[in-house]
Amino acid sequence: MKVLATYNIKGGVGKTSAAVNVAALAAADGLRTLLWDLDPQGAASFLFRVRPKVRGGGRNLVRGRSDVTDVLRGTDVEGLDLLPADFSYRHMDLALDATGKPTRRLRRVLAPLQEHYDLAVIDCPPSISLVSESVFDAADALLVPLIPSTLTLRTFEQLSEFVDAEVDRRPDIIAFFSMVDRRKRLHREVVETLPDGRTDVVASVIPAATEVELMGVARSPVVVHAPRSRGARAYAGLWAEVRERLGL
Amino acid sequence: MPLDVPVHSYALPDGVDPPALVSFLAERFDIETGPSAPLAFVVVDTADRRVRDAGLDLVLEGTRDTALVLRSQPGAPPVTAPAGRARRWMTADLPAGPLRDHLAPVIEMRALLPLARVRADVRCLNVRNEDAKTVVRLRVATHAALDAEGAPAPLTPRIEVSGVLGYPRPLARVVAALTAEAGLVAAPASMADEAVAASGGDPRGIRSKVDVELSAGMRTDRAALAVLRELAGFAEDNLPGTLADLDTEFLHDLRVAVRRSRSVLREMKGAFAPEPLQSQRDALKWIQAITGDTRDLDVQLLEWDELLAGVPADRHAALLPVRTMLARHRAAALRKLKAELRSRGYRDAWAGYRAFLDGKQGPARERPDARRPIGDVAGERIRTVYRKMVALGSDIDDTSPAEDLHELRKRGKELRYLLEFFGGLWPSSVAKPMVKTLKGLQDVLGTHQDREVQADHLRSLADELAGVVGGPEALLVLGVLVDRLEAEQRAARGHFAERFAAFAAKDQRKLVSATFRGPSG
Numbered sequence: 225m226k227v228l229a230t231y232n233i234k235g236g237v238g239k240t241s242a243a244v245n246v247a248a249l250a251a252a253d254g255l256r257t258l259l260w261d262l263d264p265q266g267a268a269s270f271l272f273r274v275r276p277k278v279r280g281g282g283r284n285l286v287r288g289r290s291d292v293t294d295v296l297r298g299t300d301v302e303g304l305d306l307l308p309a310d311f312s313y314r315h316m317d318l319a320l321d322a323t324g325k326p327t328r329r330l331r332r333v334l335a336p337l338q339e340h341y342d343l344a345v346i347d348c349p350p351s352i353s354l355v356s357e358s359v360f361d362a363a364d365a366l367l368v369p370l371i372p373s374t375l376t377l378r379t380f381e382q383l384s385e386f387v388d389a390e391v392d393r394r395p396d397i398i399a400f401f402s403m404v405d406r407r408k409r410l411h412r413e414v415v416e417t418l419p420d421g422r423t424d425v426v427a428s429v430i431p432a433a434t435e436v437e438l439m440g441v442a443r444s445p446v447v448v449h450a451p452r453s454r455g456a457r458a459y460a461g462l463w464a465e466v467r468e469r470l471g472l
Numbered sequence: 473m474p475l476d477v478p479v480h481s482y483a484l485p486d487g488v489d490p491p492a493l494v495s496f497l498a499e500r501f502d503i504e505t506g507p508s509a510p511l512a513f514v515v516v517d518t519a520d521r522r523v524r525d526a527g528l529d530l531v532l533e534g535t536r537d538t539a540l541v542l543r544s545q546p547g548a549p550p551v552t553a554p555a556g557r558a559r560r561w562m563t564a565d566l567p568a569g570p571l572r573d574h575l576a577p578v579i580e581m582r583a584l585l586p587l588a589r590v591r592a593d594v595r596c597l598n599v600r601n602e603d604a605k606t607v608v609r610l611r612v613a614t615h616a617a618l619d620a621e622g623a624p625a626p627l628t629p630r631i632e633v634s635g636v637l638g639y640p641r642p643l644a645r646v647v648a649a650l651t652a653e654a655g656l657v658a659a660p661a662s663m664a665d666e667a668v669a670a671s672g673g674d675p676r677g678i679r680s681k682v683d684v685e686l687s688a689g690m691r692t693d694r695a696a697l698a699v700l701r702e703l704a705g706f707a708e709d710n711l712p713g714t715l716a717d718l719d720t721e722f723l724h725d726l727r728v729a730v731r732r733s734r735s736v737l738r739e740m741k742g743a744f745a746p747e748p749l750q751s752q753r754d755a756l757k758w759i760q761a762i763t764g765d766t767r768d769l770d771v772q773l774l775e776w777d778e779l780l781a782g783v784p785a786d787r788h789a790a791l792l793p794v795r796t797m798l799a800r801h802r803a804a805a806l807r808k809l810k811a812e813l814r815s816r817g818y819r820d821a822w823a824g825y826r827a828f829l830d831g832k833q834g835p836a837r838e839r840p841d842a843r844r845p846i847g848d849v850a851g852e853r854i855r856t857v858y859r860k861m862v863a864l865g866s867d868i869d870d871t872s873p874a875e876d877l878h879e880l881r882k883r884g885k886e887l888r889y890l891l892e893f894f895g896g897l898w899p900s901s902v903a904k905p906m907v908k909t910l911k912g913l914q915d916v917l918g919t920h921q922d923r924e925v926q927a928d929h930l931r932s933l934a935d936e937l938a939g940v941v942g943g944p945e946a947l948l949v950l951g952v953l954v955d956r957l958e959a960e961q962r963a964a965r966g967h968f969a970e971r972f973a974a975f976a977a978k979d980q981r982k983l984v985s986a987t988f989r990g991p992s993g
Contacts, residue, residue, distance in 0.1 A: 254551040254570055273605035293475055298637035300598075300606045305475070305637050340475050443604075 226470045227334065227344045229363040229395070233379065235350035238369040238402035240267045241436055241446075243347035245459040246367070246466060248445040251303035255342040255472060258296070259306050262316075262359070263349040266309030272299040273443055274308050281312035283319040286329045292336055301448060305341075317354045326354055331362040343472060352386070360387055363395040365470060369402035369430070372414035384424070398469055399425045400462055403432040426469075428462035431455060477635040480647060482656035484629040490595060490612045493631060493654070497597065497610070500649050504606070506596040514589050515664045516540065518582035519713060519722070521677030526578045529664060532586060540584075542571055560585050560718050581774055583719035588667035589618040599646055607642040609634040615663055617670035625670040630659050678709045680725050688847030688897045693743040693833060695846035696736055699893050701829050703733045715810055720770040723809075727767055730759050735889040739853045742841030745834025752828050755821040762812040769802035772926060782956040783949060791953070793946045797933055850894035855988040857887045862976045868968070874924060877968070881917035884910060902987045909975040916967045923961035927954045
């Protein structure tokens with residue numbers, strides 16, 4: 225099982241949108257896919273109409289006191305299961321801190337699911353904390369949405385340096401531009417200049433599109449309810465690049 | 473595999489049509505109804521139904537851009553791959569990817585074949601909870617198997633109910649409504665099995681394991697004939713696939729059925745009159761002989777990759793002329809085999825054998841064992857062959873010629889078949905350990921003999937190889953291959969003493985004497 229985590233220190237950059245759409249596309253490709261909604265806000269769980277509740281809460285989960293297979297929920301997308309959010313995840317840092325080897329904990333939670341899934345996608349909360357360090361340890365790759373701005377490169381390089389310096393098992397970093405508005409000159413310039421031969425920024429660009437924003441109304445991934453839309457096609461391109469990078 | 477969710481399949485009783493069932497469900501649940509969709513597909517499996525026996529479901533969908541679609545169970549995401557236009561698919565014909573990865577260890581050397589054409593009308597329904605989330609999936613379908621002219625044979629209409637992970641209660645409520653209220657019962661067979669049966673096939677696939685009900689008191693001639701008729705059926709079932717060269721196992725299974733038949737005729741010879749018996753044994757011996765060359769070459773080619781594993785990778789290319797030569801010899805042997813199997817000689821020989829099995833047997837005075845109970849006769853034979861093997865094996869030492877081991881192996885096959893066909897007349901606590909130690913012994917004897925045959929065959933290519941492009945280089949590497957085969961043969965011989973000791977252990981000898989006594993024992 226490959227583990228892909230959508231991550232950015234900032235919120236509102238398209239992490240959840242990327243996670244749910246990539247997970248739905250992976251399932252449509254026939255991969256047995258799990259989405260772990262690790263964000264206590266529970267946006268991914270909301271999109272899949274699953275109640276954000278994990279019996280025993282995040283604390284028991286990371287301590288290995290809950291059977292992770294008991295808390296999984298099938299989604300409306302065939303082949304895609306969800307490990308839902310729980311409001312107790314807001315204290316996940318504390319729960320992890322109270323365990324031995326806290327940065328290895330999330331990998332251990334996923335271990336029993338290894339044989340059941342080909343891909344696990346983790347939708348991370350925005351922060352840099354013990355939770356994110358544990359995610360970095362569990363992940364084979366970080367999928368990092370970047371909103372084009374003057375600070376984008378700096379923020380992204382900070383993340384790369386942090387991962388290089390602090391994480392023993394360094395995940396691959398796959399960044400992509402998210403919520404891109406081609407009408408804005410700055411967006412166009414950053415998208416065209418930043419990659420500059422970098423291999424960690426892929427070619428796919430996710431547009432700031434109405435249909436992507438409407439996912440919360442439709443309560444389903446855009447690749448499911450509007451598969452021919454511009455946004456859905458962009459996620460399909462992103463997934464194709466991610467899949468190749470993961471070797472799936 | 474994904475985490476299991478329960479799946480139930482129910483047959484719609486007579487008088488209940490799919491729309492009525494949908495209305496029944498809509499009155500009780502929040503149902504999201506999908507459109508009714510016509511589907512056409514082909515059930516695909518190996519001739520012996522390996523895909524089905526592995527709990528998988530494989531179909532060919534589409535007309536122009538065909539795709540093979542594999543499901544581990546309803547509701548599981550399908551794994552698909554482009555199929556192209558083919559009459560069969562070997563593992564190597566499947567595009568690299570998840571479908572091939574799933575199927576390769578299941579089908580091994582067998583071909584995937586179209587077994588039944590099906591037309592279906594399917595309506596998907598979702599049962600939703602108060603958040604409008606799907607909590608149970610339903611699939612109501614009518615199917616018809618199509619014959620060669622496209623005429624439909626209706627199959628049982630059915631409803632498949634698939635749970636959604638984490639939502640067991642709604643599933644229980646739907647199942648209760650369908651069974652307790654609507655009175656539906658589980659579908660007796662899968663749709664694919666029904667379609668194969670409606671298309672004239674055996675849902676279990678071509679069989680190779682004899683399944684005849686025998687009792688210890690049954691007359692020996694009747695018991696032997698029942699087994700022989702079943703084996704003759706296996707040989708007949710495998711003839712068309714052999715002639716069409718669909719895969720190597722049709723010929724293999726045909727040969728196994730003939731070899732086993734010869735064994736029964738030999739071991740139960742007292743149940744038959746000497747004259748027709750000898751002619752029929754000769755006829756089967758001839759069939760075994762005409763099929764031998766092709767099978768030997770099949771084995772060489774099937775084991776080619778394994779054989780190469782013992783040669784450094786950078787020398788593999790040098791062996792290409794050998795591989796090409798084997799394939800050419802195989803094609804020539806197959807042409808000859810097909811001509812023989814289509815000849816009047818074969819037809820007459822088989823018709824004569826069938827008449828022997830189905831006709832009246834000779835006078836009782838010429839068949840001393842015919843009326844004796846099979847338990848007595850088979851018990852005697854098992855004991856006698858076992859004792860003979862113990863005697864033969866005890867004489868084998870490091871200086872014995874290879875023929876002695878070969879002779880022992882032949883006896884071992886006799887014993888194995890006797891135990892396979894008639895061992896069920898005794899408690900499994902006796903036959904099982906005997907089969908286990910016999911199998912252990914036969915494995916080393918088989919390896920010993922097979923490696924010798926393979927090495928001899930490769931050596932026999934030397935003259936021909938010398939005259940082809942790349943031949944001299946191939947000959948050098950061929951020497952490495954032959955050395956390796958000889959080393960494996962020596963290793964097998966090295967294991968003989970230990971395996972034979974287990975087979976001929978004192979406890980087992982006592983058990984055989986005490987169990988397989990026969991009336992005089």
